[in-house]
Amino acid sequence: xxxxxxxxxxxDRKKKRKRKSSEYFLGKxxxxxxxxxRAKVGSYxxxxxxxxxxxxxxxxWKAKAGGAGIKFPATHWPSSKPxxxxxxxxxxxxxxxxxxxxFLSVCDMLIAEVCEELGPxxxxxxxxxxxxxxxxxxxxxxxxxxxxxxxxxxxxxxxxAKGLPVDxxxxxxxxxxxxxxxxxxxxxxxxDDIMDDSHTRRGQPCWYRVDDVKMIAxxxxxxxxxxxxxxxxxxxxxxxxxxxxxxxxxxxxxQTECGQxxxxxxMNLGLEDFTEERWTLIVKYKTAFYSFYCxxxxxxxxxxxxxxxEFNATREILMIMGIYFQAQDDFLDCYGTPEQIxxxxxxxxxxxxxxxxxxxxxxxxxxxxxxxFDKVYGKCKVQTPEEKQIKELYTKLKxxxxxxxxxxxxxxxxxxxxxxxxxxxxxxxxxxxxxxxKRQK
Numbered sequence: 001x002x003x004x005x006x007x008x009x010x011x012d013r014k015k016k017r018k019r020k021s022s023e024y025f026l027g028k029x030x031x032x033x034x035x036x037x038r039a040k041v042g043s044y045x046x047x048x049x050x051x052x053x054x055x056x057x058x059x060x061w062k063a064k065a066g067g068a069g070i071k072f073p074a075t076h077w078p079s080s081k082p083x084x085x086x087x088x089x090x091x092x093x094x095x096x097x098x099x100x101x102x103f104l105s106v107c108d109m110l111i112a113e114v115c116e117e118l119g120p121x122x123x124x125x126x127x128x129x130x131x132x133x134x135x136x137x138x139x140x141x142x143x144x145x146x147x148x149x150x151x152x153x154x155x156x157x158x159x160x161a162k163g164l165p166v167d168x169x170x171x172x173x174x175x176x177x178x179x180x181x182x183x184x185x186x187x188x189x190x191x192d193d194i195m196d197d198s199h200t201r202r203g204q205p206c207w208y209r210v211d212d213v214k215m216i217a218x219x220x221x222x223x224x225x226x227x228x229x230x231x232x233x234x235x236x237x238x239x240x241x242x243x244x245x246x247x248x249x250x251x252x253x254x255q256t257e258c259g260q261x262x263x264x265x266x267m268n269l270g271l272e273d274f275t276e277e278r279w280t281l282i283v284k285y286k287t288a289f290y291s292f293y294c295x296x297x298x299x300x301x302x303x304x305x306x307x308x309x310e311f312n313a314t315r316e317i318l319m320i321m322g323i324y325f326q327a328q329d330d331f332l333d334c335y336g337t338p339e340q341i342x343x344x345x346x347x348x349x350x351x352x353x354x355x356x357x358x359x360x361x362x363x364x365x366x367x368x369x370x371x372x373f374d375k376v377y378g379k380c381k382v383q384t385p386e387e388k389q390i391k392e393l394y395t396k397l398k399x400x401x402x403x404x405x406x407x408x409x410x411x412x413x414x415x416x417x418x419x420x421x422x423x424x425x426x427x428x429x430x431x432x433x434x435x436x437x438k439r440q441k
């Protein structure tokens with residue numbers, strides 16, 4: 001036989017790596033092969049250790065083949081709980097030509113699953129089931145859905161770039177992960193609206209302001225949070241990357257709650273403490289991690305990306321985007337109309353450590369103008385002459401012009417980092433920029 005060329009051997013090795021990557025992505029093999037298979041036997045003791053590992057693996061697979069080895073025995077009750085059967089064998093067709101409609105259909109599927117589980121799984125009467133359904137439709141379903149849609153967009157681009165299959169079930173799984181972030185956002189906003197004494201959200205009264213809801217909204221928020229993890233468990237617990245998804249969601253939630261703490265404690269601080277550094281810290285933790293980084297980190301995990309440098313490079317870019325996005329929100333809270341932004345801006349009333357305020361108070365205002373802030377900021381109601389006085393002061397200090405410069409500077413900083421990512425296609429970041437750059441709502 002003729003000798004095998006080095007290029008042929010290289011090709012075979014690449015095919016083998018690609019096959020293993022696909023098998024991992026589809027959940028057909030663990031992220032790492034068995035320790036027993038990797039071990040190098042060099043002594044009697046090492047050989048016995050390998051044998052023991054193999055016997056342990058043999059017993060595990062034998063038990064699973066016999067119907068034993070339930071993954072979560074402590075919560076495998078009652079047996080009538082529908083989620084114990086796991087995800088469906090195949091998912092409904094996801095029409096990528098109608099991204100928002102298809103994404104909403106996945107939300108409807110998840111809400112139906114949740115409600116169908118409450119009776120047989122948790123003995124909830126019909127009235128309570130209907131309450132949960134109403135709460136989810138009011139608080140979770142709808143909105144711009146940018147965070148969730150970006151999971152689908154990012155996931156498809158990353159998988160294609162890595163040569164991984166992008167079939168219907170894969171896309172629906174990305175949509176389910178997208179909705180896990182939307183559920184996370186929903187319960188955070190339900191609580192945030194109570195703390196901020198907000199009036200409207202998405203063009204309708206805040207959930208806690210609905211006549212028959214009031215403070216029940218607090219428990220509803222907790223329930224939406226827990227449903228996030230119920231959804232992940234049902235649809236991903238059999239996947240080798242499940243623990244990484246749960247870890248990411250736990251970390252993201254805690255980061256966001258740290259940001260919320262930084263924000264809410266401002267009520268106990270003086271205006272001199274509202275610095276640009278504090279504002280940056282608040283928005284980085286309260287907004288950037290869950291609104292930007294999580295939407296890309298999730299599909300990176302699913303696609304089998306494990307390089308720490310890639311995650312760090314991705315995070316750096318998305319932190320700049322997330323901070324810029326919150327500056328936009330602060331600007332629109334002042335200058336946007338309720339019709340534009342879907343709510344009545346309350347940052348001046350609520351004494352928010354916002355982008356406009358920190359720049360005006362510490363960099364632009366004269367002593368006389370600072371005195372106006374000290375007298376009025378956080379001590380007036382929305383749509384009053386006092387609030388209008390602060391807004392007029394912002395305009396006088398040329399905050400709109402400063403914001404436009406900040407917007408361009410943020411864009412330029414992001415573009416300079418283009419070459420720092422290797423496995424995540426730049427198209428993922430461009431898709432984010434397309435949604436947020438110079439947005440008006």
